[in-house]
Amino acid sequence: MKNIFILVFLLLVSIANCTQSKDSDTNKTLGLGLGLLASNTNVNLTFNLTADGRAFQFNTPITVAGQSNVTFRDARFYVSSVKLIRIDGGLSDVTLTSDNKWQTERVALLDYETGGVTVGGSGASGTADTNNRVIGTVASGIYTGVQFELGVPADLNHLSVSTASSPLNIQNMYWAWASGYKFVKLEFFTSSATNVTNFHLGSQNCPTTGATPPTSGTCANEFRPTIRVLGTTPLNISATNITVDLDKWLDGYAGYSANRTCMPAQGLTTGGDNSCNSLLTNIGLQGRVSTSGTTPQYSGVDANAGKALSNFTNSVFKF
C-alpha cells in the first residue's frame, strides 16, 4: 500500500516536471494530485517591516540604512503570485483567502502606514488600518521557502479601480496617468520642506492600442519583481515570519538632497535623475543607465529598466 502511494506521488511529480510550460499549470496538476493524497494546509505569512534592526515606526524620524531622521509618510505594497518553494525545488501556488479588505484570491496589500502625514500644502493620504499578513492555503507538503511578486498581476493591473474588490479599489494605490496600480508606495523625507522621495513602482510603456483598457502583460517595462525567500529547515508555513528590511531596500540610496519622483525610475519633475536606481536594484530590478553619478538623464525609461537583474539575490526579504 505504502509503495503504491509513493509510486503515485512520483508519477505526479514526474508529470509535473515534464510539463515545464508555466508554473501555474504545473502547480494545478500537482495541486490536484496532492489534493487526492492530502488536504490543503493553511499558510500564514507575516511580513515584519524593520529599519535599523528594529520594528518600523511610521511618521516618526527613524534611522534607515545609516541615514538618520527619515520619516515615512507612506509604506504600502502589493504582493501577488504567492508560491511556496517545495523541498524538491518546485513551486506550489498559494490561494489567498479573499476577505474583501486586504486580499483577493490572488493579490494582497501589505500596509504599514496609518495616514495623517501632511506634507507641504497637500492633504494627508492613507488610512488608519494596517496589515502585515498574507493568509491562504496550499497543498500539504514540505516547503523551504516563499516566492512572490511585488505588485499586481498584469491581467489585473488595468481594472477599473472604482469597481474592483478591495484591496484593488484604493484610489491612493492607483496611478491614473499610467492606468495601472502602484505596486509599491514608499514615501519618505528627512525634511518635508525640501526633500520628499515618492517611490512608486508600476508598469510603464504598456500597450496603447487594442483593448480598452490594455489587458495583456506586454508592458515594455513591467517593474514587477519576483522575490524568493529561501530558508534551510522545513518551513512552519502556518506561522512564517518574513522580515522586510528597509535598511537593505534603501541601501545606497542617496537621493535626500532634493524632492525625488521615483515613478518608478524616471524623474517627471525637477530632480529627475538616476538616484532612484538603488531602490530598484535592491529588489532585483534593473534601473536606468547612468552616464555619470549626478547628470540628469531625461531619456525616459531605458529599454531594460524594470526587468529582472541577472544573478540577483534578494536580501530585503528574509526569514
Added chain:
Amino acid sequence: MGIGFLLGSCGVFQKEKEGLDLPLLTFLSLTLNNSAYQWNLPTGFPTPKVPVENPMSQAKADLGRFLFYDKRLSGNDSMSCSSCHLQELAFSDGKTFPSGITGDIHPRNSQQLVNVAYAPRLTWANPLQRSLEAQSRVPLFGESPIELGLTNDSYLSKLQNDSRYPALFRTAFPNDANPVSEQNLRFALASFQRTLISGNSRADQAIYQKKSSALNASELRGLSFFNGETAECFHCHGGFNFTDTVLHNQTVFEEVFYHNNGTRTKAFLDAQPIAKQGLKEITGQDSDQGKFKAPSLRNVGVTFPYMHDGSIMCDDATNPNKPSGVAQGATKESCARNALIKIIEQYSRGGNGHPNVDVTLIRPFSITDQEKQDLVNFLMTLTDEEFLKNSNFSNPFRNER
C-alpha cells in the same frame, strides 16, 4: 418624435411584460434615458459617442457642473477643475503651464475642453486616456504633478454633508443606494464636460449654416488658404472639430493620430523631462518624441499660449502668466493675432526641425503677408462668442461665494 418613440416602446413593454426580467428593464430604461437626452447639437455636428456605462442625462450634467466649479474637490479647498479651465477662454487657462494646489507646475499647457465629447483620446499625448470618466482621476488624484491633490476621502464627506449634493447625486444616480461616490462624481463630471459643445462661430455660420454673409472677403480667402494644399492646415485640423482625431456615434474606424509639428528640435526635447516629450512618455519609443494630438482649432482666438508647452505667445510679455493670459497693453484679440502670426511663420519655414516630422506636411512654403493676415482673420472667426458666455456652462456658485 421623442414621444412617438416612447409610446412605441410602451407597447413593446406590455406585449412582452411577462418575459422581461429586472436587469433587462433596467437596461431598457437606461437606453431610453440616453435616447431621451436632448443634445441640442449645432448644425452639421454628429451625435457624440457616450460610454455605455455612463449614459447622458441632464441630471448628471447638472450635478457635474456644480462639481466642476467646486473647490471642495481639491486637497485644500483652493482649486476646482475650473481653476485651469476657464469658460471665457474656452475652458483653457491662458497660462504657459498651470500649477496645482501645492504649486507643482504642470509639464504641459492646459487644453480647452470645448467639444471634448468628440475626443477618442484625451490630454495632449496619452493614448491610455480614453474616457472622461477615467481621465478625471489624473487631475483629482494625480501626484506627479499634484493638481487638485485629493489624497483621502474627506471630499466625499464634505459632499455628503452639503445641503445640495445628496439630492443632486440621488437624482442623477437614482438606482444607487449610496449615490455620493467617487465613481459617480467622475461620471457626472464627464457628463457635464460632454455638454460643452460649441458650434456657432462665424465660421460655422458660413460653413454649416450656409450664411453667405457670415465671413468677409479676407476671411473667406483665409478659409480657402486653410483648406488648400500650400499650407496643408486641414490635414491635421480638418473636419467639423478642426482636428483629425474625432469620435462620434457614426465612427466605424477609430482614427487616432499624434504628430510632431516641428515646434521643438530633438536636441531641445532630449534635454527636457520625459513628461514634456509627448507620446514618447507613454510608449517609450524614440520615434514618438515630440508627437502630440492636433488640438481642435475651435476658439483658437482665446486659447493662447499655443502648443503643448505654451511656447507660442504674443509679444510682451512683462507678465506672460497673467491669469487672463493677455500681456499688458494687449487685448485678447491683439494677443491672439500676434501669436497666430508666429505659428503661421513657424509652419511656413517648415518648423524648427525634428526627425519625427512628416516632411510631406511640415515643410517650407511661401506665403505673402496678405495671405498671413487672411489666414489669421479666418482663424479668429472660429471663436464661438455665444459659447464663451453661455450661462449653462458658467459657475453655478457665482452668486453664493
